[in-house]
Amino acid sequence: MTEDRNISVADVQTLATQDGVVAFFAALGYRTDSRQAQSVSAxxxxxASLSRQIKHIERIAVQDDGAEPLDTYLVELMSVTVAATQGLASALRNRAGNYLLVLTDDYERLDFVLLQRSLPKTPTSPMAARHVSVRPRILTVNRRNPSQVQMRVLRRFTYTELDSDAQYDKLLSAYAVAEWSEPLFNNRALFSDYYLNERLPELAEWKERPEKAYHCLRELLPQLRQQTSNMGDSASACPPVELVLEALGFKAVRAGGRDEPDYRLYAPDNPETPGAV
Structure with a gap:
């Protein structure tokens, strides 16, 4: 695949069985033709406390076309707890490869856990050993009613990269998005989340009904199609973009010069200060 698969809520709702989870990853482009049940000892x-928690563990996908393989495991637990997640991460810390785990106890809630390894900082003593640490990055998904953010991140799981190393890096970026993404926007310290979630909806503009602009654009479509097809025959006609901006409530003023924006956009009641370019 070259683009993320546009999965739906119905696709996520199929994650109700072992076969459903495997089919989900197969649809995302993962190689699931070598499923293999595993034992805790293997x-x-x-x-012992973790072993008793595990009901079933299975490798459901393996990608080995990079320097490090990317293995995907389904783990059914008696109960998905922080201790069980940390125990699995510790057990896999020194094993070769990168790991994506799907943890569940009832298939109502599924934890998609990506293990991220890192070396500790240089020790103060040259005799001190440096041990690899592992951080479980967790995306918890409500199978029956996944949120917009959960859907957005799961789409980023699609296997689109050239090899397993690049795909692992893509998964890391997907989890980074999950940490600061909101349902209606991705915000990474550009604005205060409080402003975007609370203050912005209080503005009068937020409460305006969009139907008027929508109907104006619908009525403009035939004219825009004809004008676009006859652009060479009517050089003096108003450019289509200006008609659209006017329908959206802007007064568009064409700017001049190579270093200037194409248009400055003014509010009808404030012709002095542009609101956008």
Missing amino acids: MGITA
């Missing part, structure tokens, strides 16, 4: 899980 996975290097030695802690």
Whole structure:
């Protein structure tokens, strides 16, 4: 695949069984033709408390076309807890490859866990050993009613990269988005989330009904189609973009000069100060 798959809520709702999870990843472009059930001992899980928690563990996809393979595992637990997640991360810390885990206890809630390894800072003593640490990046999904943010991140799981290393980096970026994404926008310290979620909807402009502009644009469509097809025959006609901007409530003033914007946009009641360019 070259683009993220436009998965739907119905697709997420199929994550109700082991086969449903496998089919979901297959639809996202992962290689699921080598499913393999695993034992806790084969996975290097030695802690008795964690072993008792695991009902089923299975490798459902493997991508081995990069320097590090990317393995996807489905793990059914008695209960999905922080301790169980940390225990799995610790057990896989020193194993080769990168890991994406799907944890669940009832298929109502699923935790998609990407393990991120990192080296600690340089120790103060040259004799001190440096151990790799692992951080579980967690996306919790409500299967019956996934949120907009959860859907946005799951679409980014689509296997679009050239190899497993690049795909792992893409997954890391998807989890970064999950940490600061909001339902209606992706905001990374550009504005205060409080302003975007609370203050902005209080403005009068936010409460304006969009139907008037929508109907104006609908009525403009035939004229825009004809004008666009006859652009060479009517050089003096108003450019289509100006008609659209006018329908949206702007007064568009064409700017001049190579270093100037194409248009300055003014509010009808404030012709002195442009509101946008």
